[in-house]
Amino acid sequence: MKTLDFSYYMELKFDEPVSGHHFTIKCMPQTTVRQRIEELRVDVYPNRFLSYDEDSFGNKCIYGHMEDAHDHFEIRMEGRAVTGIAPAETETDAVHAGMFRYQTQMTRPGKEILALAKSVSFAQEASNYEKARLLMKKLHENFSYVPGVTDVETTAEEALALGKGVCQDYTHIMLSLCRIYQIPARYAVGLLEGEGQSHAWAEVWSDGGFFPLDPTNNCVVGDAHIHISSGRDYRDCMINQGIFTGAAQQKREIHALVTQAEQ
Amino acid sequence: MRDFDLYAHTEQVNELLARYGVKFGIYKNNEFREQLFPFDAIPRVIEKADFEYLERGLKQRVIALNLFIRDIYGEKKIVRDKVVPEEFIYASSGYLAQCEGVMPPRGVYTHIAGIDLVQAKDGGWYILEDNLRVPSGASYPVIARELCRRSSPKTFEDIGVEDNRNYAALLKWTMDYVNTGGHNVILTPGRYNAAYFEHSFLAEQTGAHLVSGRELTVEGDHLYFIDYSGRKERIGAVYRRISDEYLDPMNFNKESLIGIPHIYDIYRKGNVALLNAPGNGVADDKGIYYFVPKMIKYYLGEDAILNNAPTYLPFYKEDMDYVLEHFDRLVLKDVAEAGGYGVVFADKMTKREKEDFLVLLKNEPRRFIAQEVIDFRDIDIMEDGERVPRKADLRAFVLMGEEPVVWKSGLTRFSRNPDSFIVNSSQGGGFKDTWVLSR
Numbered sequence: 001m002k003t004l005d006f007s008y009y010m011e012l013k014f015d016e017p018v019s020g021h022h023f024t025i026k027c028m029p030q031t032t033v034r035q036r037i038e039e040l041r042v043d044v045y046p047n048r049f050l051s052y053d054e055d056s057f058g059n060k061c062i063y064g065h066m067e068d069a070h071d072h073f074e075i076r077m078e079g080r081a082v083t084g085i086a087p088a089e090t091e092t093d094a095v096h097a098g099m100f101r102y103q104t105q106m107t108r109p110g111k112e113i114l115a116l117a118k119s120v121s122f123a124q125e126a127s128n129y130e131k132a133r134l135l136m137k138k139l140h141e142n143f144s145y146v147p148g149v150t151d152v153e154t155t156a157e158e159a160l161a162l163g164k165g166v167c168q169d170y171t172h173i174m175l176s177l178c179r180i181y182q183i184p185a186r187y188a189v190g191l192l193e194g195e196g197q198s199h200a201w202a203e204v205w206s207d208g209g210f211f212p213l214d215p216t217n218n219c220v221v222g223d224a225h226i227h228i229s230s231g232r233d234y235r236d237c238m239i240n241q242g243i244f245t246g247a248a249q250q251k252r253e254i255h256a257l258v259t260q261a262e263q
Numbered sequence: 264m265r266d267f268d269l270y271a272h273t274e275q276v277n278e279l280l281a282r283y284g285v286k287f288g289i290y291k292n293n294e295f296r297e298q299l300f301p302f303d304a305i306p307r308v309i310e311k312a313d314f315e316y317l318e319r320g321l322k323q324r325v326i327a328l329n330l331f332i333r334d335i336y337g338e339k340k341i342v343r344d345k346v347v348p349e350e351f352i353y354a355s356s357g358y359l360a361q362c363e364g365v366m367p368p369r370g371v372y373t374h375i376a377g378i379d380l381v382q383a384k385d386g387g388w389y390i391l392e393d394n395l396r397v398p399s400g401a402s403y404p405v406i407a408r409e410l411c412r413r414s415s416p417k418t419f420e421d422i423g424v425e426d427n428r429n430y431a432a433l434l435k436w437t438m439d440y441v442n443t444g445g446h447n448v449i450l451t452p453g454r455y456n457a458a459y460f461e462h463s464f465l466a467e468q469t470g471a472h473l474v475s476g477r478e479l480t481v482e483g484d485h486l487y488f489i490d491y492s493g494r495k496e497r498i499g500a501v502y503r504r505i506s507d508e509y510l511d512p513m514n515f516n517k518e519s520l521i522g523i524p525h526i527y528d529i530y531r532k533g534n535v536a537l538l539n540a541p542g543n544g545v546a547d548d549k550g551i552y553y554f555v556p557k558m559i560k561y562y563l564g565e566d567a568i569l570n571n572a573p574t575y576l577p578f579y580k581e582d583m584d585y586v587l588e589h590f591d592r593l594v595l596k597d598v599a600e601a602g603g604y605g606v607v608f609a610d611k612m613t614k615r616e617k618e619d620f621l622v623l624l625k626n627e628p629r630r631f632i633a634q635e636v637i638d639f640r641d642i643d644i645m646e647d648g649e650r651v652p653r654k655a656d657l658r659a660f661v662l663m664g665e666e667p668v669v670w671k672s673g674l675t676r677f678s679r680n681p682d683s684f685i686v687n688s689s690q691g692g693g694f695k696d697t698w699v700l701s702r
């Protein structure tokens with residue numbers, strides 16, 4: 001267990017003013033069996049109205065609207081979390097978990113992923129968790145962390161064909177591999193101890209719970225990760241999603257920081 | 264059947280339909296064309312006792328379908344109890360994960376159900392498919408009846424036909440029942456939609472505003488209509504004639520320009536009713552159709568009053584064996600397709616097509632259902648002054664308020680091609696009025 005102070009800042013700058021801006025933000029970590037959120041402050045600016053909601057995966061959302069012209073939009077979130085309380089999320093039942101067994105447009109395998117999946121062999125009676133660990137290891141050996149070659153629309157199959165990408169790509173390929181073996185697997189977004197951006201990892205259904213595995217780092221998720229949201233793939237977990245009127249180019253700046261709290 | 268004075272007025276009624284703009288739009292070769300929906304004056308007549316039987320069966324079916332959708336997006340008992348296999352839910356294109364845990368106002372999902380039936384030669388009725396998303400077509404028999412009565416009042420003097428011109432009143436009753444406070448609106452994708460005539464007709468008849476997405480806006484936790492003068496009115500029920508994926512770009516298809524951002528968020532909070540409920544596609548998929556009699560048994564403890572056409576699910580090995588053995592006499596349907604597309608009759612396939620299809624079937628057994636071909640009872644139509652028999656089906660409409668009500672009429676569609684079993688208006692068929700006898 002760790003006590004972590006976290007902050008997340010996202011700023012969008014538009015090169016000309018936009019209006020009619022609708023947004024949905026999923027940036028708020030929640031208390032679960034794995035983590036306890038002790039403090040949380042969120043600020044979204046500018047806005048004409050803000051409202052709060054919970055999506056169908058249980059993720060907390062802030063949604064709202066900014067009608068008037070603006071050339072800047074920002075999200076600030078900070079708080080304190082106690083992490084690594086339990087190894088798995090056990091609040092979902094097996095029938096509901098079943099929905100994560102099926103491929104989505106982002107994870108649907110092609111020949112690259114099918115070949116990689118086939119190259120892994122399991123011991124008889126291996127649990128989903130054990131199978132997922134082997135799949136993760138195989139993925140890690142066949143994929144390199146290289147930023148800038150993929151984007152948010154890149155599918156798992158496209159990324160594996162390139163052989164490189166970022167945490168989103170690792171996670172999509174991992175989900176695809178697990179689902180090929182009928183293992184329900186979720187996409188998770190959160191923050192990782194250190195400085196940088198948000199992070200993504202997989203949660204794998206085994207023995208009555210979702211066990212988080214981080215394929216980018218080829219490790220089990222312990223107490224260095226703060227969970228924000230889960231879904232079928234990246235699209236269910238976008239931290240900021242928006243539409244607006246205007247032909248503006250946008251520049252995005254993100255800064256996340258997670259440090260151990262001073263006791 | 265006797266000849267009515269009305270038949271002499273067929274042409275006059277069709278002219279009036281054209282003058283009133285009763286049209287059906289279709290896309291062909293990427294071009295939008297409005298076609299008249301040809302009307303045949305010989306009605307389908309349903310005896311009082313026969314209709315009472317249909318009524319009992321349709322109510323039972325729609326009650327079970329509504330319970331099924333509520334269960335699927337809630338507890339999922341029917342999956343837990345292994346009556347319906349998980350993949351027929353989660354891998355279905357009609358299943359929307361966004362609907363998990365969302366209870367619509369008053370628990371109604373299937374506000375307007377269009378149930379397609381056929382009558383076999385022996386007089387028995389079979390369900391062909393359930394349409395629980397945006398079933399269209401009720402306005403056609405309403406306006407046809409009105410014009411028939413005007414052209415030939417004599418015909419209706421003494422035959423005792425149930426008046427079907429109460430459809431709009433039923434629809435309004437359905438909207439009012441789930442309205443969360445405010446006006447009713449009918450949301451149309453616009454005039455280039457196949458059923459635009461119907462949208463405007465129903466709006467006029469129910470007193471609802473006919474609106475496009477850009478006239479509606481979410482502010483705070485409520486939905487508003489903004490009129491041309493900028494005045495805002497709260498909206499409590501949206502009879503939307505656009506499909507789920509275009510409803511809300513923030514929750515469904517992000518590219519949708521005809522939807523309303525955040526409408527789904529406030530729906531989730533119970534602050535507006537959407538008719539029909541998003542996510543209903545999970546219950547009217549051709550794969551799920553197979554399970555409807557089992558649903559009726561499971562939720563209501565009753566046997567289904569109305570039968571499905573005998574259906575096989577190649578997903579189950581014994582059904583696959585049956586399908587392979589009796590392939591040539593079956594009709595195969597792709598579960599993901601609608602509107603008469605993706606339907607093939609095995610006896611009409613060439614040897615090559617058959618071989619290709621069998622490979623596809625073995626690779627993707629969940630994608631298809633197979634059915635016995637039902638020998639429909641033909642209905643006469645008038646062609647060049649002569650009565651000729653044609654295949655026809657019946658779309659019955661069941662509207663759900665506090666309880667389901669079966670509208671005492673329906674849309675009878677016929678195939679103009681004597682060799683075709685496919686009657687969908689998107690495939691160029693015509694329509695008839697449906698008379699339910701009151702005595």
